[in-house]
Amino acid sequence: xxxxxxxxxxxxxxxxxxxxxxxxxxxxxxxxxxxxxxxxxxxxxxxxxxxxxxxxxxxxxxxxxxxxxxxxxxxxxxxxxxxxxxxxxxxxxxxxxxxxxxxxxxxxxxxxxxxxxxxxxxxxxxxxxxxxxxxxxxxxxxxxxxxxxxxxxxxxxxxxxxxxxxxxxxxxxxxxxxxxxxxxxxxxxxxxxxxxxxxxxxxxxxxxxxxxxxxxxxxxxxxxxxxxxxxxxxxxxxxxxxxxxxxxxxxxxxxxxxxxxxxxxxxxxxxxxxxxxxxxxxxxxxxxxxxxxxxxxxxxxxxxxxxxxxxxxxxxxxxxxxxxxxxxxxxxxxxxxxxxxxxxxxxxxxxxxxxxxxxxxxxxxxxxxxxxxxxxxxxxxxxxxxxxxxxxxxxxxxxxxxxxxxxxxxxxxxxxxxxxxxxxxxxxxxx
Numbered sequence: 001x002x003x004x005x006x007x008x009x010x011x012x013x014x015x016x017x018x019x020x021x022x023x024x025x026x027x028x029x030x031x032x033x034x035x036x037x038x039x040x041x042x043x044x045x046x047x048x049x050x051x052x053x054x055x056x057x058x059x060x061x062x063x064x065x066x067x068x069x070x071x072x073x074x075x076x077x078x079x080x081x082x083x084x085x086x087x088x089x090x091x092x093x094x095x096x097x098x099x100x101x102x103x104x105x106x107x108x109x110x111x112x113x114x115x116x117x118x119x120x121x122x123x124x125x126x127x128x129x130x131x132x133x134x135x136x137x138x139x140x141x142x143x144x145x146x147x148x149x150x151x152x153x154x155x156x157x158x159x160x161x162x163x164x165x166x167x168x169x170x171x172x173x174x175x176x177x178x179x180x181x182x183x184x185x186x187x188x189x190x191x192x193x194x195x196x197x198x199x200x201x202x203x204x205x206x207x208x209x210x211x212x213x214x215x216x217x218x219x220x221x222x223x224x225x226x227x228x229x230x231x232x233x234x235x236x237x238x239x240x241x242x243x244x245x246x247x248x249x250x251x252x253x254x255x256x257x258x259x260x261x262x263x264x265x266x267x268x269x270x271x272x273x274x275x276x277x278x279x280x281x282x283x284x285x286x287x288x289x290x291x292x293x294x295x296x297x298x299x300x301x302x303x304x305x306x307x308x309x310x311x312x313x314x315x316x317x318x319x320x321x322x323x324x325x326x327x328x329x330x331x332x333x334x335x336x337x338x339x340x341x342x343x344x345x346x347x348x349x350x351x352x353x354x355x356x357x358x359x360x361x362x363x364x365x366x367x368x369x370x371x372x373x374x375x376x377x378x379x380x381x382x383x384x385x386x387x388x389x390x391x392x393x394x395x396x397x398x399x400x401x402x403x404x405x406x407x408x409x410x411x412x413x414x415x416x417x418x419x420x421x422x423x424x425x426x427x428x429x430x431x
Contacts, residue, residue, distance in 0.1 A: 053220025
C-alpha cells in the first residue's frame, strides 16, 4: 500500500495549528489570569464538600480496614464468597468507622470545650483586676521615673484636648434638640447597627453552609469508602490505557508510595499531637499554670504543624501567662522547650518513624514554601507533599545511575574531583 504523500504536510500543519493554539491560550491566560483564578476558585468552592468527604474518607481508611478485617474473620466460610454478604460487611465496617470517629470527636470535645470555656470566662472575669494591677504598676513606675512621667502626661494632655474638642464639635451639638438627636441617631448609629446585624446574619449563614458541607462530606466519605477499590481499579485502568505497561507499573508504585507517605505522616501527626496535648494538660495542672485546658488545646492543635508548631502555639500562651505572672511565663517557655525536645527526639520518631525520609533542611523548606502559598493547610500538608516529590525524584535519580553503572550512595560523591566510574564499569583492566 502506497503512503499518502500529503501525510507529512498534514502533520506539519497540525503541529503548527497546535503551537499557534497553545500560544493563543497562553496569551489569553496571562492577560486574564484573575478571571481564570476566580473561575477555578468558584469550582473549588462548589466542590468543597467533595474534597472534605475525600479527606474524611482518607483519615477513616485505617479504621475501616481494621473493622472490615475483624468482621470478615468472623464470617462463616460459606458466606465469604457471597457478594451481597461482603457488601453488607463493608457497610457495617463503614458505619462502625464513622461511629468510632464521631465518638472520639465527641469525647475530645466533651473534655476540652467545658474547660476551655471556663478558662475563657475566668480570663474575662479577671480582666478588670488585671487592669487595676496594671494601673497600680504603671503609677508606681511613673513615680519612680519622672522623665517618662512628664512625656506620658504631655501625650495624655493632648489626647484629652482632642477628646474634648470632639465632644464639643460632634456629640453635644447633635444632642441640643430632639429633632437633631433623632436625625443623628438615624444617620450614624442606625447604619452601624445595620452593619452589626448584617455581620451576625452573615455568620449565621456561614455556619449553616458549613453544616450543610459537613453533612454532604459525610455522605461522600461513605461512598468513597464503599467504592474505594473500584475507584482505584478505574484509575489504574486509565493509567494502563495511556502508558506502556512498565511505565504504568512505575506510576502505580509511585502512587502507592505517595499514599504510604501521606497516610503515615497525617495519621501519625494527629496521634502525636493528641498525646502532646494530653501531656501538656497534665503538666500544666501539675505546675499550676493558669488556664491549663486552654493552653494545652492551643499547644496540641498547633503541634500538627511540623517544626514551627510548638513555637507558634507557645507565643500566645506565654503572652497570656505573662499578663498574670511574668515569672510563670518564663517557666512555661522552658516547659514548652523541653516538651518540644521530647516530641522531636523521642515521641515523634517513635510514632512517625521515617515516614517522610526528609532531612531537617527540606522540612523547613517545605513548611516555608507551602505555608507561604497556602497558609495553615500548606504548613500542615507541605511536608508530606514535598516528601512525595522528593521520593519520586530520588527513585528517578537512582534508576538513571543504575543505567549508567554509577554508585547510588551519596557518600561516593563526597569530595570527588575525578571520575566516579569504577575501573570495572569503565571497561578497563582490573588486573
